[in-house]
Amino acid sequence: MHIAVNFELHRGSRLREFANLRQPGFVCLLFAACIAAQALGFLVLGTGRAGCGLSQSIIVLEGLLAIACAGIAFRRAQGITALFWFLFAVVLVVLLFPTVVQAYDTLFDQSVLSESTRGLLYCLYGAPILMMLFLPETHRRTGVKSEVFLDFIQVAIVVSLIYSTFFFLPVRRMLPADAILRGISVSDLQSLLLLIAVLVRLQFARVSSSRNLLLRLGLFLLVCAVVTFIGDWVYLLYSPVGIGAWFDLGWALPQVAAGLIALTWTPSSEPQSTPEPANFLSFLGTNLVLVAMLCCISLLMDRWKQAYGEALTDVAIAASLFAFTLRLALTQFHQQREIAHRKAAQKQLSAAHQKVGRLLENARRQTAEITQISELGSILQDCTSREEVFRLIPERLRRLFPGASGCISLLSASGNRAESVAEWGVCPTDQIFSPEQCWALRRGSTHVHPGGRSEPRCSHLLGEGPSVCIPLIANGTTFGTLIIQNDDPLFPASDPHPDSDDFARRRQLAAAVAEHVALAVANLNLRESLRLQAVRDPLTGLYNRRYMQEFLDHELHSARRKHRPLAVMMLDLDHFKRYNDNFGHTAGDQALVAVGDILLRSVRADDVACRYGGEEFALILPECSLRQAAVRAEEICTLLREYCARLDGETTDALTISIGVAAFDETTDRVDLLLKFADDALYQAKRAGRDRVVAARPAAALSESDLIETNPVTAS
Numbered sequence: 219m220h221i222a223v224n225f226e227l228h229r230g231s232r233l234r235e236f237a238n239l240r241q242p243g244f245v246c247l248l249f250a251a252c253i254a255a256q257a258l259g260f261l262v263l264g265t266g267r268a269g270c271g272l273s274q275s276i277i278v279l280e281g282l283l284a285i286a287c288a289g290i291a292f293r294r295a296q297g298i299t300a301l302f303w304f305l306f307a308v309v310l311v312v313l314l315f316p317t318v319v320q321a322y323d324t325l326f327d328q329s330v331l332s333e334s335t336r337g338l339l340y341c342l343y344g345a346p347i348l349m350m351l352f353l354p355e356t357h358r359r360t361g362v363k364s365e366v367f368l369d370f371i372q373v374a375i376v377v378s379l380i381y382s383t384f385f386f387l388p389v390r391r392m393l394p395a396d397a398i399l400r401g402i403s404v405s406d407l408q409s410l411l412l413l414i415a416v417l418v419r420l421q422f423a424r425v426s427s428s429r430n431l432l433l434r435l436g437l438f439l440l441v442c443a444v445v446t447f448i449g450d451w452v453y454l455l456y457s458p459v460g461i462g463a464w465f466d467l468g469w470a471l472p473q474v475a476a477g478l479i480a481l482t483w484t485p486s487s488e489p490q491s492t493p494e495p496a497n498f499l500s501f502l503g504t505n506l507v508l509v510a511m512l513c514c515i516s517l518l519m520d521r522w523k524q525a526y527g528e529a530l531t532d533v534a535i536a537a538s539l540f541a542f543t544l545r546l547a548l549t550q551f552h553q554q555r556e557i558a559h560r561k562a563a564q565k566q567l568s569a570a571h572q573k574v575g576r577l578l579e580n581a582r583r584q585t586a587e588i589t590q591i592s593e594l595g596s597i598l599q600d601c602t603s604r605e606e607v608f609r610l611i612p613e614r615l616r617r618l619f620p621g622a623s624g625c626i627s628l629l630s631a632s633g634n635r636a637e638s639v640a641e642w643g644v645c646p647t648d649q650i651f652s653p654e655q656c657w658a659l660r661r662g663s664t665h666v667h668p669g670g671r672s673e674p675r676c677s678h679l680l681g682e683g684p685s686v687c688i689p690l691i692a693n694g695t696t697f698g699t700l701i702i703q704n705d706d707p708l709f710p711a712s713d714p715h716p717d718s719d720d721f722a723r724r725r726q727l728a729a730a731v732a733e734h735v736a737l738a739v740a741n742l743n744l745r746e747s748l749r750l751q752a753v754r755d756p757l758t759g760l761y762n763r764r765y766m767q768e769f770l771d772h773e774l775h776s777a778r779r780k781h782r783p784l785a786v787m788m789l790d791l792d793h794f795k796r797y798n799d800n801f802g803h804t805a806g807d808q809a810l811v812a813v814g815d816i817l818l819r820s821v822r823a824d825d826v827a828c829r830y831g832g833e834e835f836a837l838i839l840p841e842c843s844l845r846q847a848a849v850r851a852e853e854i855c856t857l858l859r860e861y862c863a864r865l866d867g868e869t870t871d872a873l874t875i876s877i878g879v880a881a882f883d884e885t886t887d888r889v890d891l892l893l894k895f896a897d898d899a900l901y902q903a904k905r906a907g908r909d910r911v912v913a914a915r916p917a918a919a920l921s922e923s924d925l926i927e928t929n930p931v932t933a934s
Contacts, residue, residue, distance in 0.1 A: 239286055242481050249474045252280050256467055267324060273466040274321035280473040281314040287477035294485055298353055302431055305346040310476055312343040337405060344408050350435060351419045406450060409443035427486035434479045441475040590618050591730050598738035607738055612642035623705055628698035647701050651678035658687035658699050666725060686725050688732040692740030700732040755829040757807060758814030766828035766836055773840050777882050784882040785847030786892055787837040788900040792874040792908040794833040809873055816857050844881035844913055851877040851911040874909035876900055885914045
């Protein structure tokens with residue numbers, strides 16, 4: 219049961235959708251029903267007064283249905299198109315009026331209007347059609363209402379004169395006798411002329427929507443012309459009351475055509491803002507047609523003027539010329555206003571173009587700056603030392619900040635002074651200054667100064683141009699500052715006002731550069747710290763055994779390639795275990811630190827002092843002979859004997875050291891045996907009584923068994 223109810227509801231909704239005047243199928247069904255009713259009326263009531271009256275009444279209903287369809291098209295349209303469909307509805311109303319009068323006369327057997335007058339009333343439908351042909355072909359929503367109104371005044375005057383001529387002149391005498399005999403009437407000629415006018419107007423249509431409307435109008439006029447010609451021929455052969463009455467079915471065809479033409483029209487998808495190209499020939503042709511029509515009327519109305527005077531005709535022509543003058547003046551006014559609007563729009567467009575140009579230039583400059591900063595950051599990350607960083611920065615910052623100078627200053631380890639490490643342009647600050655002199659270092663944030671001597675101003679700045687000081691901060695620690703200052707305070711490279719776009723952009727660039735520099739320096743510091751931890755002994759500060767081995771291998775290969783000497787010392791503190799037991803590990807650590815200091819003071823810049831392990835040390839002396847190394851070893855022994863530490867008011871024992879010395883190419887030319895010879899010489903010094911230096915004998919003086927590596931007994 220529920221399914222049946224739903225089916226009934228669905229069928230009812232579909233029926234309501236179909237029974238709608240907006241549906242062409244339903245309208246066709248209504249027209250077909252009306253025509254069938256006409257035929258049925260003739261069959262039932264005959265072709266007499268009753269049958270003809272019913273038929274003509276149904277034609278009136280068909281006319282009302284066509285007017286309703288035209289109203290639907292009018293509500294769909296906009297602008298000039300809506301005015302077209304309004305005039306089309308007026309055409310149908312004009313055609314309906316004589317039809318209503320004729321139906322009334324037939325039903326009530328009266329004669330309200332004569333047949334000739336009724337025929338002329340039928341001809342009035344050409345007036346709104348002429349107005350439709352003179353509609354401007356434009357999509358503009360504004361600026362055309364007054365022009366269209368004045369055009370209508372001209373057309374209305376001309377059309378009124380034409381139809382006044384038809385009413386007041388014996389129009390049948392204007393047609394040839396042969397035409398009258400063949401049933402050709404003024405209505406036939408008008409339909410033909412209107413159809414020709416539509417075809418001519420089509421040749422000047424430039425917009426597809428306008429051509430669509432004119433084609434529909436031409437189709438309607440074609441149907442009207444065909445029906446009118448056939449109807450006049452039928453009425454000429456047969457009586458309108460007899461067999462000729464059946465042609466009332468044909469008079470329904472114009473109504474059917476009008477209804478379907480209006481109902482099947484849909485608004486064009488063309489944009490309503492499509493500009494109308496100026497066409498002087500179209501404007502000139504329209505007005506020439508009006509003038510030609512006035513001249514024809516003047517020729518046709520000569521006889522009427524003689525009978526009724528020339529005043530009315532002169533007034534009509536004067537009114538049309540006045541309307542034409544107003545139309546021309548209004549057109550000129552709109553043209554002048556449009557020219558003014560175009561000039562204003564051109565100025566706005568020029569200003570917008572300049573603005574867009576500036577924006578594009580700023581975007582290009584910002585892109586270049588971002589690219590330079592990105593390249594700078596990439597290069598800084600690839601640097602292996604701070605010196606390399608500070609050597610590369612000036613050239614790139616000079617390109618990034620044209621017309622400005624700058625420098626990078628780093629704080630000392632104690633943090634009590636800042637020293638310049640990289641400069642470009644005219645150095646804007648002191649080489650060395652106190653952190654208290656820089657507001658950026660004092661505040662820990664960017665400090666911007668507009669220039670001049672106004673406060674707060676960093677006292678370390680030398681110039682008076684606008685400046686930016688940005689602290690270099692990494693891992694929460696401030697270790698320096700980036701300073702940028704315009705070279706010329708009178709003609710700055712950017713707007714000196716801190717809130718200006720150029721100055722803000724320069725400040726942002728400087729902040730980005732400072733971030734990259736701070737990150738690069740911090741990474742290098744961390745890398746250097748890790749490297750030192752990997753190759754340095756944490757207690758003595760000397761290089762460790764790992765670094766010693768790498769350095770020794772490198773120097774030995776260099777000495778062999780360049781034929782230069784290389785000396786190696788192996789050092790060991792005498793009785794250091796007993797020293798630790800007597801004075802404690804603290805005193806032992808102090809002794810090791812003292813040995814490290816003595817070794818660092820005793821070597822050259824190219825020499826390397828290492829802690830070999832425990833209380834053992836090693837010295838590598840490039841370009842040093844065996845004899846020179848032995849002399850240097852004696853000096854070290856002497857310096858160490860003078861060391862005495864005081865611990866808790868107690869003086870410790872003096873330190874002594876045993877040293878074994880070997881030299882490349884003097885002791886041995888084998889790289890893998892040089893360190894062994896020095897170690898063997900050290901143990902010879904231990905066995906000989908300690909606190910002495912022993913130089914290894916040359917390898918040529920040793921027997922083959924002496925070259926075999928052994929594990930000597932360690933002496934402490």
